[in-house]
Amino acid sequence: MTSHTTPLEYKSHQSQMNILGFWVFLGAEIVLFATLFASYFVLEHNTAGGPGGGADIFVLKDVLIETFLLLTSSFTSGLAIHAMRNHDKKGLLLWMIATLLLGAGFLFMEINEFLHFIHEGATIQTSGFTAGLFTLLGTHGAHVTFGIIWISLLLVQLVRRGITEKTSSKLFIASLYWHFLDVVWIFIFTFVYLKGMVM
Amino acid sequence: MSLDEFFVTGDPMILASQIAIALTMVGLVALITYLKRWKWLWSEWFTTVDHKKIGIMYILAGVLMFFRGGVDGLLMKAQTSRPEMGILDAQHYDEIFTTHGVIMILFMAMPLLIGIMNVVIPLQIGARDVAFPKLNALSFWLFFVAAMLFNISFVIGGSPDAGWTSYFPLAGKEFTPGVGNNYYAISLQIAGIGTLATGINFVVTIIKMRAPGMSWMKMPIFTWTTFITSIIIVAAFPIFTVALLYMSLDRLFGTHFFTVAAGGDPMLWLNLFWLWGHPEVYIVVLPAFGMFSEVIATFARKNLYGYKSMVYAVAGIAFLSMLVWVHHFFTMGNSAAVNSIFSLTTMMIAIPTGVKIFNWLFTLRKGRIEFSTSMLWALAFIPCFTIGGVTGVMLAMAAADYQYHNTMFLVAHFHYVLIPGVVFAVFAGLYYWWPKMFGFKLNEKIGKWHFWLFVIGFNLTFMPMFFVGLDGMSRRMYTYAESTGWGCMVRLLSSWFLNNGSWFRCTCLQYLLEFPLCVTESRK
């Protein structure tokens, strides 16, 4: 099954199964976010007299910075996996740390954004719209937070054990997860922020 | 918080249960200590990652939950057996039909089926274990903790009481204060995560761990149905996860997903619930179909008729199961066009299901049929399930459903699909695969008693519900007046009360009794 061109993370049968299993899990995550989006669309205009979407509370500049940070982090995590394929432990480590820092920057911006929403009188308890908004953004943000903790722990393992069949498949899976969050963000950017500001 | 706020007090039946629970726990601890089995339990069972042992634990827990759900069922029957009965008051009745429904579906049907999958699938595909054994153990323990948490609600804090469907606004904080419904939101969330992990586990196991040479169309049919079921799990459970998250936030943190006043939408809950809920009923019935196919082919001593069409039928059912959820609320303000579309998709499910029924019949045709106990379950399943399916098609006609909806007719319908579809299958499967689990065969004579009592009792219990339902008796009513005229029908049920009792007890006790009995028998 495996030849010498097979990447390290796919070498053992168990790693192959882990990666496939993670893809299936991402399938479940797609359903999860699809449900969050659908609910948001249902509730979007139910502002119950509170602030609505669009210009009421969204700040374009901050959203653009968030988008820039997260998209770049997806790129750096790709570079990290590229380094891993070249057995470049230092490159892997550095690019992953860059990814984490960008992710943390995104989170910082997002928390500020939430504080801004609350300041504008849009808390999670205000209306159907804010409930849908906060849970959609919040679930994504919670995923990013989890990703940062998870990857940090994997990096500790990497430093201790080096690039092995096991650590490489774990980091590869974590990078799939990270890219996935990026894709979700693109949908949020388009269907929550842009749509909210244009329509 | 004082002690009598913590424990539910004031009801003699619940007090008795509290005492019984305490005594059982003390008794169990004492027994295990006396037999010096703690270490064995810990290392051989609690920490095991072996698929067979995990399967057996699922089955044991499922049988236990069957007992609990069954006691709920008997209490409901006792209360509605005559007009103006006073066994349960309205509140207690509400709690009991809620826990009955939740337990039977999520904590009885699911673990029994997943248990059998765990035992059988690796053997059928020639694998050492499942793809992720530790995750498998985690799934079990998440399910188990969730089941215990849900079950403890009736003695600590109070049971949920808004139905297993827990529709909003009823299930919201405003109309259902108290902690009861939080048990629903949280324990189902925990159980759901465990089930999702199981789904992922079996998808990967079946894709990646089949013995060399076992191509897709050579897979045993039960493996096929498990595979497709696992895919539905992955596709449907995350919807429930989100719905339960919203429910928890609404109830605990004052958000407004489902409250009309602040821009929430109660119909959002209904849609999300049934977007999961309808696929869920196929999640429990498809593996059951697979088991029947195995049993029927074995004891008709023929190959399964139309294997390929069986596989396509199961895939078709799985696909359609995602497109029918609105049939659960035809009466709740959809446009005629929406209702018509969902009527059609619902009726379309009857086509692949019909294909399966005919395939089973053709498998039996000219077979040298051996009437073993597991075969009997499969044979009884076919006509009983067909009644459930045909009445389902009646319910699928949106215009007619205005008459049937939320009557006992509906209740009869889903019991006619769930009990033959799932419970008969679990019994058939247990008799069939029992030797693979425990190394001896179950006693056929007791098995036949079990079979006849159960099947007769089942039909006598649920058949009259169709008729009182058509007479207008709505579901979830804790009592009714003599003048409704339902009394005589329902009394017919109550005259069979003892019968129900016996089939039920028979089922659960059988496993307890037979075990030592058969061990001695097989030693002879």
Ligand code: HEM
């Ligand atoms: C001991 C045998 C059983 C008896 C006597 C029984 C009896 C009942 C009755 C009388 C109701 C109607 C309650 C009402 O709406 O007033 C009911 C509802 C229900 N039953 Fe059963 N049942 C039994 C077995 C099962 C099994 C095996 C399943 C599932 C696999 C099941 C699933 C349900 C569900 C989902 C409901 C709906 C609960 C609700 O609407 O809140 N039952 N049952």
Ligand SMILES: [Cu+2]
């Ligand atoms: Cu349905």
